[in-house]
Amino acid sequence: MAEKIKTRAEDYSQWYLDIIKHANLADNSDVRGCMVIKPHGYAIWEKMQRGLDRLFKDTGHVNAYFPLFIPKRFLEKEAEHVEGFAKECAIVTHHRLIPKPGGKGLMPDPKAELSDDEQLVIRPTSETIIWNTYKNWIQSYRDLPLLINQWCNVVRWEMRTRLFLRTAEFLWQEGHTAHATQKEAEEEAHRMLEVYRTFAEDWMAMPVLTGPKSDGQKFPGAIYTLCIEAMMQDHRALQAGTSHFLGQNFAKAFDVKFQSAEGKLEYAWATSWGVSTRLVGGLIMTHSDDQGLVLPPRLAPIHVAIVPIFKKPEEKVAVLKAANELAAGIRAIPLGDWLNYDPIVVKVDDREQYQPGYKFNEWELRGVPVRVELGPKDIEKNACVLARRDVPGKEGKEMGVPLAGAPTRIIEILKSMQTSLFEKAKKMRDAYSYEVNRWDEFKQKIEEPGGFLWAHWDGTRATEDRIAAETKATIRCIPFNRPQEKGKCILTGEPSEGRVVFAKAY
Numbered sequence: 001m002a003e004k005i006k007t008r009a010e011d012y013s014q015w016y017l018d019i020i021k022h023a024n025l026a027d028n029s030d031v032r033g034c035m036v037i038k039p040h041g042y043a044i045w046e047k048m049q050r051g052l053d054r055l056f057k058d059t060g061h062v063n064a065y066f067p068l069f070i071p072k073r074f075l076e077k078e079a080e081h082v083e084g085f086a087k088e089c090a091i092v093t094h095h096r097l098i099p100k101p102g103g104k105g106l107m108p109d110p111k112a113e114l115s116d117d118e119q120l121v122i123r124p125t126s127e128t129i130i131w132n133t134y135k136n137w138i139q140s141y142r143d144l145p146l147l148i149n150q151w152c153n154v155v156r157w158e159m160r161t162r163l164f165l166r167t168a169e170f171l172w173q174e175g176h177t178a179h180a181t182q183k184e185a186e187e188e189a190h191r192m193l194e195v196y197r198t199f200a201e202d203w204m205a206m207p208v209l210t211g212p213k214s215d216g217q218k219f220p221g222a223i224y225t226l227c228i229e230a231m232m233q234d235h236r237a238l239q240a241g242t243s244h245f246l247g248q249n250f251a252k253a254f255d256v257k258f259q260s261a262e263g264k265l266e267y268a269w270a271t272s273w274g275v276s277t278r279l280v281g282g283l284i285m286t287h288s289d290d291q292g293l294v295l296p297p298r299l300a301p302i303h304v305a306i307v308p309i310f311k312k313p314e315e316k317v318a319v320l321k322a323a324n325e326l327a328a329g330i331r332a333i334p335l336g337d338w339l340n341y342d343p344i345v346v347k348v349d350d351r352e353q354y355q356p357g358y359k360f361n362e363w364e365l366r367g368v369p370v371r372v373e374l375g376p377k378d379i380e381k382n383a384c385v386l387a388r389r390d391v392p393g394k395e396g397k398e399m400g401v402p403l404a405g406a407p408t409r410i411i412e413i414l415k416s417m418q419t420s421l422f423e424k425a426k427k428m429r430d431a432y433s434y435e436v437n438r439w440d441e442f443k444q445k446i447e448e449p450g451g452f453l454w455a456h457w458d459g460t461r462a463t464e465d466r467i468a469a470e471t472k473a474t475i476r477c478i479p480f481n482r483p484q485e486k487g488k489c490i491l492t493g494e495p496s497e498g499r500v501v502f503a504k505a506y
Helices: 012-022 039-058 079-088 127-137 182-203 249-253 278-287 313-331 356-365 376-380 403-431 439-447 461-471
Strands: 026-028 035-037 069-071 097-099 106-108 120-122 146-155 169-179 209-212 224-231 237-247 257-259 265-267 269-276 304-308 346-348 370-374 383-388 397-402 433-435 452-456 474-477 499-503
Touching: 012 278, 035 039, 039 146, 039 169, 039 182, 039 278, 069 127, 079 249, 127 146, 127 169, 127 249, 127 269, 169 182, 182 209, 182 224, 182 237, 182 269, 209 474, 224 403, 224 474, 224 499, 237 249, 237 278, 249 269, 269 278, 278 403, 304 313, 304 356, 313 346, 313 370, 313 376, 313 403, 356 370, 370 376, 370 403, 376 383, 383 403, 397 403, 403 433, 439 452, 439 461, 439 499, 461 474
Parallel strands: 304 346, 304 370, 433 452
Antiparallel strands: 026 035, 069 120, 097 106, 146 169, 169 269, 209 224, 224 237, 237 269, 257 265, 370 383, 383 397, 452 499, 474 499
C-alpha cells in the first residue's frame, strides 16, 4: 500500500491499473490474457449480478445454463456470425494427453484427435448452441415467447488485454429470446436496452447514450444492434452493453419453426443481449480519483467503515462498544428496494496491528462510501466524524455528528452520494461533447481534448472505415435523442440524415 498511485494526469492507463491493484480488485493470471478476480472485485460483480438479475426477472426472464463447448459445425451454420468470431475462437482438437517421448511433460495423444465434425469451440457467445436447443423446445406459438438468460464465462482469444476491459476469458450474462412475431422481438430488444440504461444510470451512476450501432459496428449475425455508450474520464468511449435484434437468422440456420395460431409453420424471431465484467472497468474509470477507488453506494460491497481510535485499554473498551452500537444502529435502518433488499454492510475495523491513518487510507483506496472516525474525545461528546468518499479531504468531513443521529445521517449521505456521482459524471460527459462541422476541426478535437464528437455522416461503411483509419475514431452510437437535422458528411460532404457520435473507444 505504500507505493503511490499514478495520477490520472500523469498516466491515465497506469492510474487505472494502479487502482485495480491497490483496491485489491484483480490480478493478472499466469494464463495468457486471463485475470484472477479477487474477493473485493468479485463482490462488486456479485452486486451487479443481483441488481441486473432482479431487473431481468421483473421483465419476465428466467435463468438457465448451456454448455461451455460448442460444436464447430454449429458456428459454420450462420455465415456472418462465424465470420465475426472465427479469429477469436479457442478450439478443442484432442481429448487426451500422454507423456512426451522421454517422459518430460505432456502432449496431445495423436490417437485422440477429434475429427472435423467432433471439434469443439470454447464458448465465445452462445447463439448457436442455444438455438440448436430451442429447436427441441419450440413447436407451437404457445411455447413463445421464450425468455432465457444465462450467467456464465466466455472465451475470446484477445491479443491485447486489459484487466476487466478486455480479457481472453470474462464473465457475463447473455439473454437469448424467441418470439412469434417481428414486432415482439424488436420490442424485446428495446426493452432490454432500457433495462441496461436503467442499471447503468440508477445503479452504476454512469450516464449513457442509447441508440443503434452503425452496420460497421453491429454484432455479427444481427439485423441491428442497440447499445449503451458511456464516456470515461479520459474522454474515451466505453461500450457498456448491447441488445441485438437477430431477425430469423438463427431460427433459419437451426430450423426452429413453430405452428402459428393460424396453423402455419413459421420461423421464430430472435434477440440476444449481454453485459460483462467490463462494467467493473467502467465503474472504476467513471468515478475513481487519484486517491483510489470510488464506488456508488448501491454497488459498494461495504457501505460504511467505522474506525475506532484508542491508545489505552480502558479507551478500547468504551470506543469499541460505541462503534458496535453505531454499526447495529446503521444496520437496523431498512433500505429495501434502494439496495435491492440487500443488507447495508458495516465494517468495524478493530484491527490493532494497524494505525488509524493506515486504515483511513485503506478504506479510501477500496472505495468505501462512508468512513466513521470514533475516538475517546468523540465519545465524551456523544459524537463522531463522518467522511464521504466522493469528496476527499476536509470538505468531505462532517465533524461532531451526534451518535444518536449518525445512522440516519449516514443513509442520507449514501443516497446523496449516489446522485452526486451521476451528476458529476454527466457534467463531465456533457462538457466533452461537441457538435463538429469541419473535417479539420474533427481531427483536432478527437486528439485533444477528445470526447464525443457529434458529426454528420453519409451513412456508408466506406466513409466510416476511412474516418476510423485516419483518426482511430469510430461511430459509437446513433442516439435515439439526436436532433432531426439534415446536413453534409464531415468527410465526404455527401448528404447526411443526422449527426452520429464518434469517439475513440476502449
